[in-house]
Amino acid sequence: MTSSRDRAERASRARVAATRIEAEGVDAVALGWVDNAGVGRVKAVPVRQLEHAAQWGVGASPCFDHFLVDDAMAPGGGPVGDLRLVPDLDRLTRLAAQPGWAWVPVDRYAQDGTPHPGCQRLFAARTAEGLEGRGLAVRAGFEVEWVVCVEDGTGAGAGPAYGMRRLIGASDYLRDVVRALQEQHTRVLQIHPEYATGQFEVSVAAAGPVEAADLALLVRHTVLAVSARHGLRAAFAPAVTPSGVGNGGHLHLSLWRDGRNLGHGGLGPYGLTREAEAFLAGVLAELPALLALGAPSAASYLRLVPARWSGPYRCWGLENREAALRLITGSTGEQANAEVKCFDAAANPYLAVGGVLAAGLSGLDRALRLPPEVPGDPAAADGVERLPASLAEATAALRDSEVLREAMGPQLHAAVLAVREAESELFEGRTPEEIIDATRWRY
CATH class of the missing domain: 3.30.590.10 (Glutamine synthetase/guanido kinase, catalytic domain)
Structure with a gap:
């Protein structure tokens, strides 16, 4: 159970963090988690509400544990109950490709401050x-890995697998991906064209297990945002074409x-x-x-x-x-x-x-x-x-x-x-x- 001292300590840290990122131009913070279907979910707060969110959490239904990929619900989910999304302030990141925004992963707790047994991030920890x-x-x-697509889902980026021709065609786009990740203090090891049409891959430095999962999400969020700014869509799905x-x-x-x-x-x-x-x-x-x-x-x-x-x-x-x-x-x-x-x-x-x-x-x-x-x-x-x-x-x-x-x-x-x-x-x-x-x- 979370003690009043723990809440006060989280609030104090969040106050300092919010002041820092607000000075860097951040207006709102996305609080992110991933459901059991693999879909990224989010709630967001104004930057000046981060202190309250860190101290008391942000409400979210436990029904997300039973959400499917199409937003339907598996048996076992329902309208009753509430959880608290508590941000991990150590992972708070200003988003370079989304001006005015920051992102932070959350752990999920019950109303009394006990860990939610369905929290996947706490399971990894x-x-x-x-x-x-x-x-x-x-x-x-x-x-x-992802495939860069135009609006109809067709892979964008002509050229051979792993080819320089494809890299040249997408050089401005990939440069912006690298810049955004580096501005977010993510160490990029490699970025290159992959096998399929319009497919690319980025690898970042190894980290502890939970941080590695956080980084995987942050990289994907960044690729999505850079793609949107270039008028493109990024597909991370296991299969993009049959x-x-x-x-x-x-x-x-x-x-x-x-x-x-x-x-x-x-x-x-x-x-x-x-x-x-x-x-x-x-x-x-x-x-x-x-x-x-x-x-x-x-x-x-x-x-x-x-x-x-x-x-x-x-x-x-x-x-x-x-x-x-x-x-x-x-x-x-x-x-x-x-x-x-x-x-x-x-x-x-x-x-x-x-x-x-x-x-x-x-x-x-x-x-x-x-x-x-x-x-x-x-x-x-x-x-x-x-x-x-x-x-x-x-x-x-x-x-x-x-x-x-x-x-x-x-x-x-x-x-x-x-x-x-x-x-x-x-x-x-x-x-x-x-x-x-x-x-x-x-x-």
Whole structure:
């Protein structure tokens, strides 16, 4: 339960922050969270109301836990109850591409100040704390892919995949994306044309798990805003056209202890320490259920198909882009990490990272070892399991996962299942074109 001292301390910090950003030209603050369907939701306050919002929170119905991608509601949601959105002032950011605005992620609490058990951001924080209790830390980062479209949904930006011609055609636009991110103190590592027509990718520096999810949202919000200022639309959906490769939301992560990357210098495969191997083996063990968190849309399974480097097989391999879990040793040991390739941007990033950490913790608890590596195309290897090929299959795996049920808690686990089941029913029998049309602009 939140104490009066905690409220007073939050109010004091917010007063200082509001004075600073108002002097920088900010008039209003967007308070953002992500629902279980992966849709970003928001309430906003004038900058001079930030102090009150930090002290007492802003009201929001718990029904958002059951919202679907089309704004309908899954069974379990209803008109009764209220939660408080409490901004995390450490993440308050003036938005460079939205003059007069700032953004801050929120945690959700009950009226009495107790944590809401359905809050996905608090779930991610709990799993990170579970690692910290072992003296471990995770550095994580999401790749952000999107397709730049004109109004009718056609990809904009002609030129070959990864081609300089496409970069030249979009140079002013991409420059503005980079400038906006850098003005927001986000360290950009790479930005480049991707495979599909009009597709681009940006990667930012790794951070702690919750901060990495915050950054994934901030990058996407920034891309949306820059696109709008250029008269364009940005689609982050897993599938934008039926024949396209789609947009991934790959999660990179590395395990650390006492400032040392545990992905190198050990006795496991390719220098993994036993702790890092156990962690990754836990992730691999739970991947079918994790898909319901990291690939949560019916459109996700239009992307997650063989021969598109989307990671549709439950296996791992060194630099194997067709495996769901790609091991990367890097040019130095400090760069060693693993990439979960089967995730996409329809995911609530807090659910995705929290689920992966919970699976990794389970692997540590059981001292798991990785199965044999798949060094080539998994489709040509014997005995390699295909990951769920539909949202219904992934939902069934989540329903059966004791690891994720325990980590998420009964309320969050049940709400996510309700949304996945309702969306499976919503899109049952729909054509790929119909699924894409219904989801292209939602994430």
